[in-house]
Amino acid sequence: MNRKNTGIQVSDKALLFINGNPPEILPNIEHYKLIACTDGAFHYLKKMGFSLDKLDFISGDFDSHHGFDEKIDHKKFIFTPDQNKxxxxxxxxxxxxxxxxxxxxxxxxxxxxxxxxxNLTVAFRFKNDLEIKFFDENSVYYFIGRNYKINDVKNKMMSLYPFPETKNVITKGLNWNLSGETLSVTTNISTRNFANEDEVEIRFDDGEILLFVGADYV
Structure with missing residues (x-):
């Protein structure tokens, strides 16, 4: 799909809709080089008035899909019947x-x-191959590297969720900073914190962190 002549800067990212809660507001599709959805998400996109011809592919086992849309090139439907995935x-x-x-x-x-x-488990499996960011009505969330910085977040809610255990976590720029703690889903997590500086730094030695960045907290 060619979006080079729209006057809008196109990123090298793909946009994927899957079958959870539909977004309240559709993202600007002109910023993406590839747009796709699973067969379950196809239904809510159709109800929301999404331009289905903008989809580059629709994939799934189509157990929730009742017939093809005649306005869409049937080659865009990719049948993926593997029930182990x-x-x-x-x-x-x-x-x-x-x-x-x-x-x-x-x-x-x-x-x-x-x-x-x-979905989180699947994203974890792909974290070394794909930079995956989830968006919903409350926050954006994704796995981060061991030395991570994020800017323009002052007053935004930030939660650091260990997956499943993260050692020697050190933060700078949060209201309640961490100074070498171990986070674990069974003992201690760090949620509902917020940034009191524009830039937040997060470092850790071992494990994984799923970072949630929400709306303004105060």
């Missing part, structure tokens, strides 16, 4: 095969909570 995982595999390294995901949360946890 989720539709989200299979869509990410297609995106990776197409050469993309960054993907923004909408519809990853909400709905049945086991699906939400499953």
């Amino acid at each position: 989720t539709d989200f995982q299979k869509a990410l595999e297609i995106i990776l095969e197409k050469g993309y390294k960054k993907v923004d995901v909408f519809g990853g949360s909400g709905g049945e909570q086991d699906h939400f946890l499953g």
Whole structure:
């Protein structure tokens, strides 16, 4: 899909809609080189009036899809029947095969909570190959590296969730900074903190952190 002549800067990212809660506001699709959805997300996009012809592919086992839309090139429907993988995982595999390294995901949360946890697990599996960011009505969340900086976040809610354990966590720029603590899902997590500086630094020695960045906290 060619978006080079729109006058809008196009990133090298892919945009993926999956079958959780639909976004309240659709993102600006002109910023993406590739746009895709799973078969379950196809339904809410259609109801929201999304320009379905803008989709580069629709993937899934199509167990929730009742017939093809006549306005869409049938070649864009990619049948992925493997029941050992989720539709989200299979869509990410297609995106990776197409050469993309960054993907923004909408519809990853909400709905049945086991699906939400499953989506996080899938993102964890791909974290070394894809930079995956989830967006919902409350926050953006993603896995971060061991030396991470984020800017323009003053007064925003920030939660550091260990996945499942993270050692020697040190932060700078948060209201309640960490100074070498170990975070664990069974003993101690760091949620509902907020940034009191424009730049926040997060460092840790071992494990993984799922970072949630929300709206203004105060």
